[in-house]
Amino acid sequence: xxxxxxGIATSHVxxxxxxxxxxxxxxxxWKPVFEGYKWTREWxxxxxxxxxxxxxxxxxxxxxxxxxxxxxxGCAEEFQPADEGWGPRPVPKVxxxxxLAWHIAQSCILDEIDMTIINQMDVxxxxxxxxxxxxxxxxxxxxxxxxxxxxxxxxxPPTGNRCxxxxxxxxxxxxxxxxxxxxxxxxxxxxxxxxxxxxAGLINAEFDQAFLDDLTANPERLRYLQHKEYLVESGxxxxxxxxxxxxxxxxxKNVRELHRHYHVPASNTAVGHIVLEKE
Amino acid sequence: MTDIHEYLEELxxxxxTRVFTAARARKGYWLNQFCMSLMKEENREAFxxxxxxxxxxxxxxxxxxxxVLDRDYNRALDLGGNIYFLAKLxxxxxxxxxQAVSTMTGVSVEEYQAMxxxxxxxxxxxxxxxxxx
Numbered sequence: 001x002x003x004x005x006x007g008i009a010t011s012h013v014x015x016x017x018x019x020x021x022x023x024x025x026x027x028x029x030w031k032p033v034f035e036g037y038k039w040t041r042e043w044x045x046x047x048x049x050x051x052x053x054x055x056x057x058x059x060x061x062x063x064x065x066x067x068x069x070x071x072x073x074g075c076a077e078e079f080q081p082a083d084e085g086w087g088p089r090p091v092p093k094v095x096x097x098x099x100l101a102w103h104i105a106q107s108c109i110l111d112e113i114d115m116t117i118i119n120q121m122d123v124x125x126x127x128x129x130x131x132x133x134x135x136x137x138x139x140x141x142x143x144x145x146x147x148x149x150x151x152x153x154x155x156x157p158p159t160g161n162r163c164x165x166x167x168x169x170x171x172x173x174x175x176x177x178x179x180x181x182x183x184x185x186x187x188x189x190x191x192x193x194x195x196x197x198x199x200a201g202l203i204n205a206e207f208d209q210a211f212l213d214d215l216t217a218n219p220e221r222l223r224y225l226q227h228k229e230y231l232v233e234s235g236x237x238x239x240x241x242x243x244x245x246x247x248x249x250x251x252x253k254n255v256r257e258l259h260r261h262y263h264v265p266a267s268n269t270a271v272g273h274i275v276l277e278k279e
Numbered sequence: 280m281t282d283i284h285e286y287l288e289e290l291x292x293x294x295x296t297r298v299f300t301a302a303r304a305r306k307g308y309w310l311n312q313f314c315m316s317l318m319k320e321e322n323r324e325a326f327x328x329x330x331x332x333x334x335x336x337x338x339x340x341x342x343x344x345x346x347v348l349d350r351d352y353n354r355a356l357d358l359g360g361n362i363y364f365l366a367k368l369x370x371x372x373x374x375x376x377x378q379a380v381s382t383m384t385g386v387s388v389e390e391y392q393a394m395x396x397x398x399x400x401x402x403x404x405x406x407x408x409x410x411x412x
Contacts, residue, residue, distance in 0.1 A: 015375065060363040064315045065308050083318055085370030153363055155290065155300045192399075196362040197353060199295030200380045201391060203399025228289050232406050236296050237362075265395040267377050 002100065002177035006047065007247040007255070007276045008040065009187040009215075010133055012056060014125040015267035017089055020132050033271055036261025037133050040275055043258070044134055049184040051097045051144045053104070053170060055246045056126035056188045057152045059084070062118075068154050069116035071166060073108075074123075074147035075101040082122035091128050091137075097144040100177055104146065107173035113166050123147055130188045133273075150243050152189070156227065160245050164223045167249025174250075187247030189240025191262075191272035192233075202235035203270050208262060211241060212274055215248055216257050222248070237269075247276075254279040294405045297356040307359020313337040313347070314364035317371045326371065353383045 019030045061082040063069065076096050081088040105115045127147055135141060148170075151157055158166075167185070174183050191208040194200050211234075214222050222245060230239045248255075261273040290298040297303065304311075313334065316322045326333040334344045346354040347368065355365055362380075369379035381391035394400060406412055 015377075018375075059366070060311070060315060060361065061318070065304065065311050065364075083320075085317055085323075085367040086373075087320075153299060153361060154304050155298055156286070194296065194400075195376060195380050196356055196383065197295045197297055198384055199293070199400065199405055200384050201394055201400040202402055202405070203395075204402050205398065227286075228293075231290065231293055231296065231298065233402060235402075236293075236298060264398055267375070268380055268395065270399070 002174050002179060002181040002183050004171050004174045004183050004185060004250060005049065005278060007185050007187065007251045007278075008130075008134065008274070009244045009247055009276075010130050010273040011190055011266070011269055011271045012126045012129040012188045013266045013269045013271065014084070014129065016271075017125050017129040017132055020137065021090055030266075032263050033266050036263060036271075036273055039259050040134055040273070041136060043275065047184070048182070049143055050181040051100055051146060051183045053146045053148055053174075053183065053185045053250075054127055054130065054188065055148045055150060055186060055243045056130070057240060057243065058149045059124050059126055060153065061124035062121040062149070068151055069118075069149070070151050070158050071113070072116040072118045072121075072149040073101055073105050074118050074121050074149070075105060076119050076121065079121055079123045079127075079145075079147060081128055082124040084124050089125070089128055091132060092140045094123055094127065094131070094141060094145045094147070097146055099179070100174070100181065100183075101146045103177050104170055104173040107176065108166070108169045111169040111172065113169045118149070121147065121149070126188060130186055148246070150246070152239050152242065157239055157242060159227070160223050160225050160242050163242050163245040164249035167246040167251075170246070171250040171252065185247045185250045187244035189243050190234070190238055191241060191270040192235050192238045193269035194235030195237050195268055197236075199235070201268060203264055204234050204238075205262070205264060205270065207233040208270050208272055212260055212262065212272060215244070215274060215276065216255055219248055251276055251278050292408050294408050299361045303359045304361070305359070307343075307361065309337045309339045310343045310347070310355065310358060310360050311364040313339060314360070314367040317367040323371045350382070352379060356383075
């Protein structure tokens with residue numbers, strides 16, 4: 001049977017991808033950002049998951065104003081890096097796992113979470129930057145990826161509780177998949193940042209650290225955190241952190257924190273990263 | 280159940296922030312779809328060649344056209360633009376998020392970057408228009 005073993009959360013700042021693509025990772029500005037991922041890269045080599053369910057948000061790349069799915073699961077054989085306005089990132093294509101993806105889609109729908117099924121989707125920095133952070137620059141990604149896109153752009157995005165419940169449904173789906181697979185779930189985006197208006201540049205380290213703490217200490221608080229609190233306390237784009245709750249919900253009641261990294265700034269954003277193991 | 284009217288009203292209370300609500304999304308539909316068109320290199324070339332002529336392909340308002348020509352991002356947000364869509368416009372100009380975002384804050388890009396390096400902007404005093412805190 002497939003087994004959900006661990007969860008990773010990380011920011012997905014586009015400039016981090018650009019820094020890697022342009023060979024700037026050793027520069028003073030970027031070094032401390034990447035330093036915090038070294039531990040995870042080593043750990044991930046030992047873990048060697050077969051599949052990652054990668055929760056991210058599309059930034060007006062695959063979805064424009066015509067189609068705005070709240071939860072969309074990528075069921076295709078492969079996904080190409082998107083051209084976000086400056087050409088696609090020079091990273092490998094992303095290989096999917098259609099069998100498991102369709103299994104999750106079907107199971108979630110019968111479990112009363114109505115997923116949108118996507119068979120054609122280019123994936124933007126929201127998905128490729130986390131892969132780069134955890135796997136560096138391989139010729140091919142050493143893992144299959146099921147993209148799970150969440151709308152956090154057009155209001156209202158899903159509530160934290162809804163994300164949590166979806167995570168639980170995904171976990172049940174994975175555990176009922178007959179093939180022996182080591183599966184991880186990643187939540188991406190955040191932490192505090194605001195990219196718009198005169199309040200842009202907002203960072204709230206206190207809020208972010210409390211969020212990281214409560215992923216293990218008090219996840220119930222995070223589960224019921226209201227959209228307005230994210231917006232006020234962590235900036236308008238801090239709302240991306242609801243996606244971390246899909247990952248956290250999937251891991252079940254008890255988790256152990258294995259690694260944490262927090263750094264300000266990367267571009268406009270507070271970089272947050274945590275590795276959680278299912279107990 | 281959350282009251283949608285209260286929910287939306289609360290989102291308007293955050294200083295210096297335009298939350299991308301349905302009202303803004305509807306107002307900015309063509310502005311945002313214009314931005315999406317810049318994801319294709321051939322369209323970026325056509326836009327660079329004659330910006331005003333390219334904009335005529337989209338049924339945008341005169342104010343929206345002007346905000347695009349002026350690269351006035353705060354104005355574009357007021358007219359229903361969304362930052363991830365507008366990102367296609369500043370990417371087409373070869374500008375980064377930091378360069379474009381700083382123009383909305385009333386300081387130079389150098390001052391903005393210095394603020395970020397010093398830990399960013401505190402939410403202190405920027406939580407509520409009504410409450411003034």
